[in-house]
Amino acid sequence: MNQTYLLEWLDLLVTFTLNPSKTNVNAITAVQSKAIVEKTLEQTLFIQSQFKIKIFSLNKEKQIKIIVGNYHSSLIIFLDNVIERSHNVEFERPDLKEVINMLISCFDELLSFIETRFPNYLTLDMRVPATYLVVSKKKLKQKIDKLKSSATFTVNDKRSTAILFDNLYSFVNSKRNKKITFRQVLYRKQLIKELELLGFLDRADLQSSSLNEILIYMNFNSRSFISYFTQCVADKINCCESPTDKMENLLLCFKEFNQIHSKDGVILNPNHQDIKIILSDWFKHEMIYLEKKLHFSVVPLRSIDKKPNQTAVIDATSDKVLCKLSIDQTALILRASDELKILIAKSMNHVFKTIVPFLSTPNKVNLSYDSMRSKSYVAEDRDKKIVIETLERMIKQIKEY
Structure with a gap:
């Protein structure tokens, strides 16, 4: 396994160079600050490139999980330290403030890189550190x-x-x-x-x-x-x-x-x-x-007269046969009748063309034979179930004759 520590330069920068307790930060010149900013930009791109190479060189999931978790945790610690340092009086100098802002941006970008590319290797249900959350919310709000x-x-x-x-x-x-x-x-x-x-x-x-x-x-x-x-x-x-x-x-x-x-x-x-x-x-x-x-829809009926004992009948002006099944369900019966040669014609299309014009449904009077034929090839489970139940009722009825 490649043991190269990709965060070495950033680690030294945060831990020693920009640590007032270990280094005289005021001794850093404006030229040096500019060099740090430029180097930080380079490191941000370099670390992303090398990190991908590092991960893809590993074969074991456990190794990848450890590497991703360690780098992610380290970057959060660095981010916390930098945010804490930003409140120190030493970093009120414009050039040093620019260094701090660049580092915050660098660590945020590297964290986003790991979280976007390798989320499956992170423990996502852990609580987010307060400083990291503040930075994340600020950046999210801007977007x-x-x-x-x-x-x-x-x-x-x-x-x-x-x-x-x-x-x-x-x-x-x-x-x-x-x-x-x-x-x-x-x-x-x-x-x-x-x-x-x-x-x-x-x-x-x-x-x-x-x-x-x-x-x-x-x-x-x-x-x-x-x-x-x-x-x-x-x-x-x-x-x-x-x-x-x-x-x-x-x-x-x-x-x-x-x-x-x-x-x-x-x-x-x-x-x-x-x-x-x-x-x-x-x-x-x-x-x-x-x-x-x-x-269970009720067929619309038209009463012949108002007498209470008079039976309502279907409109006699129509020459079509009303079928209580839907178009899709009727299509299944006609298709099955053709394929089993119960209805014999020169083609299935001829079966539909001959019969469908004389049929209507409770919701539609004029049916398209071509549309019904097409629907017979895309049978839905619910339609098959209703057709089967209907045929079973017919079988039961015939047995009682």
């Missing part, structure tokens, strides 16, 4: 302010944007002395990085759904966002009048939702379920509800 003022978010859903920034500002502005973990800080850093990528898209490429996709990808399991997202889908579904159209719209929304990828190992609130699980369950419950409405 949040920049994001909020950018034109990027004027294209996106205003309510989602408000929920997002309320959450981010609540985190960076919080003064409560509660435990903040590395996981919580790292999540915000990763989320902001994803949000910044929106700024690289052309205005023409931006869509109102772009932000929602990022929040789902980043497992932003905020209760406010989940409630708003489901309400948006519900509003979209409720624009349709018939249960069949509602179901088709819901299935389309569910399909679009399932196509959104999710980032492994990230979550806004570890104490709640993943957003994918929560929203998938919501979609499934909505589908079950609509399925029951379809299955």
Whole structure:
């Protein structure tokens, strides 16, 4: 294993050169301060490059975890020391203050580098040191302010944007002395990085759904966002009048939702379920509800007269046969009848073309034979279940004849 200590120069600088208890800091000249600033910049880039080489040369996960953890802890200690020194009177000199600010920036960048590239090797549920938290919140707030003022978010859903920034500002502005973990800080850093990528898209490429996709990808399991997202889908579904159209719209929304990828190992609130699980369950419950409405829907009847003992009948002006099954379910029966040669025609298309024009459903009078034929090839489990139950009832009925 390569035992080279990459932080050696920075370690000596913080521990001895800039330590008033061990060195006469006032003896450092402005020229030397400038050289330290330039050297610090070089070291920041050098350490990142060499650290990657060091990690990729290791084969054992345990070794990598130890190296990453040790460097991460050391950088936090250095950052604490530098922030503490910044309050000393010796560092009020402009050139030395520039040195301190450069070191704070250097350690922050190196910490972000390790946390972004090697998060799986860090103990993320440990409490963040106070000084590190102050620096992280300050930098996060600067990035949040920049994001909020950018034109990027004027294209996106205003309510989602408000929920997002309320959450981010609540985190960076919080003064409560509660435990903040590395996981919580790292999540915000990763989320902001994803949000910044929106700024690289052309205005023409931006869509109102772009932000929602990022929040789902980043497992932003905020209760406010989940409630708003489901309400948006519900509003979209409720624009349709018939249960069949509602179901088709819901299935389309569910399909679009399932196509959104999710980032492994990230979550806004570890104490709640993943957003994918929560929203998938919501979609499934909505589908079950609509399925029951379809299955038990009452056929609209028109009374011949007002007499209480008169039986209501279906509109006699229609020459179509009303089928209580949905379009998808009827399609399954016709397809199976063709393939089993119960209905014999020159082609399956001919079966649908001949029969479908004479059928209607409780929610649609004029059916497209071509559309029904296409749907017979994408059978949903719930439709198969209903068809099977219907056929079983028919079998039971025939047995009683």
